[in-house]
Amino acid sequence: MHTSLSRTSKHYLALCGGVGGAKLALGLAHVLPPDQLTIVVNTGDDFEHLNLSICPDIDTVTYTLAGLVQPDQGWGRRDESFAALDTVKRLGGETWFQLGDRDIGLHLMRSMLLGEGSSLSTVTSRISKRLGVTHEIAPMTDDIVRTTLDTVSGSMPFQHYFVKARCAPAITGIRYLGAEQARISPALDRALTDPGLSGVFICPSNPYLSIDPILALPGVRSMLADISAPVIAVAPIVDGQAIKGPTAKIMRELAIEPSAAAVAAHYADFLDGYVVDASDRMTLPDVQVIPFGVVMTTLADKVALASRCLAFSEQLAGPQ
Ligand code: FO1
Numbered sequence: 001m002h003t004s005l006s007r008t009s010k011h012y013l014a015l016c017g018g019v020g021g022a023k024l025a026l027g028l029a030h031v032l033p034p035d036q037l038t039i040v041v042n043t044g045d046d047f048e049h050l051n052l053s054i055c056p057d058i059d060t061v062t063y064t065l066a067g068l069v070q071p072d073q074g075w076g077r078r079d080e081s082f083a084a085l086d087t088v089k090r091l092g093g094e095t096w097f098q099l100g101d102r103d104i105g106l107h108l109m110r111s112m113l114l115g116e117g118s119s120l121s122t123v124t125s126r127i128s129k130r131l132g133v134t135h136e137i138a139p140m141t142d143d144i145v146r147t148t149l150d151t152v153s154g155s156m157p158f159q160h161y162f163v164k165a166r167c168a169p170a171i172t173g174i175r176y177l178g179a180e181q182a183r184i185s186p187a188l189d190r191a192l193t194d195p196g197l198s199g200v201f202i203c204p205s206n207p208y209l210s211i212d213p214i215l216a217l218p219g220v221r222s223m224l225a226d227i228s229a230p231v232i233a234v235a236p237i238v239d240g241q242a243i244k245g246p247t248a249k250i251m252r253e254l255a256i257e258p259s260a261a262a263v264a265a266h267y268a269d270f271l272d273g274y275v276v277d278a279s280d281r282m283t284l285p286d287v288q289v290i291p292f293g294v295v296m297t298t299l300a301d302k303v304a305l306a307s308r309c310l311a312f313s314e315q316l317a318g319p320q
Helices: 019-031 056-066 083-090 101-115 120-130 158-164 186-193 207-215 220-226 247-253 260-266 299-317
Strands: 011-016 037-041 047-049 052-054 136-139 146-151 154-157 171-177 197-202 231-234 273-276 288-291
Touching: 011 019, 011 186, 011 207, 019 037, 019 056, 019 299, 037 056, 037 186, 047 158, 052 101, 056 120, 056 136, 083 101, 101 120, 120 136, 136 186, 146 158, 154 158, 171 207, 171 247, 186 220, 197 299, 207 220, 207 247, 231 299, 260 273, 273 299, 288 299
Parallel strands: 011 037, 011 197, 037 136, 197 231, 231 273, 273 288
Antiparallel strands: 047 052, 146 154, 146 171
């Protein structure tokens, strides 16, 4: 694990949300050594629930890289039990958010450590290392940012919209409360200012719910536009359909035609390379587009896509 402030070797940064992003992050962790990759994760989904500090995207990435994730749903722990939640139910508490017993153990530790004054970066690093992850996983910020959905049924915090309301209410707007005042995390700052930064990968996460909270932090968009390292995004949409989750539905509700091209347009101010499914081949001004299998089902798919992203970034960077 790299902790030094100056790096001499190549270094890569991945920006990601939960399930979809974690798949590419896992692939990248297979093709890059721990001292060459920083994975920075969205925290706009975080919330306080049952007095616990819950960071679903950080935990999804951590469990995925630790080999502990529930493989079918892509979040939460494998081999999970729900005895604690049964007790919450019996006592009349809220049970709409499925917290398993093993998962709750992590939330207890994080809540305690944050309560003692540790930063989310420190706590995330400690938890991921203790679970056996050797690559650096960091929050986008140590400050509080909360994604809030304005919908036809009123405004709601992210998890209320995503889990409790099952993404059903039509969206009229998305806000990242606290983002304007937040500072980027030390790991994100280090990566973006590292002279050895050789590539940035925007994982195939929901652009509006998972990547935009990171881009909303002061300086991130402009730094991505200014860095010499290539910025490469992987399309989260294939042939107008979201690979996973409500991306296409949200785009329609925001009056954006759901397509891989529309996602590229959303990132246009900093994008250098774009990886799309073969069915979405396109030409874009100032962006090189390559076709590749972006639907990651097996570990081999994840590793192959990560390898292709890496080769693409080397090609875009040119001879060093
Ligand atoms: N997603 C659900 O759809 N339902 C749940 O009950 C749920 C519980 C949950 C608990 C811990 C955790 O780390 C993630 C959990 N997720 C659940 C996933 C999470 O809400 C979303 O995948 C992300 O926030 C979106 O990236």
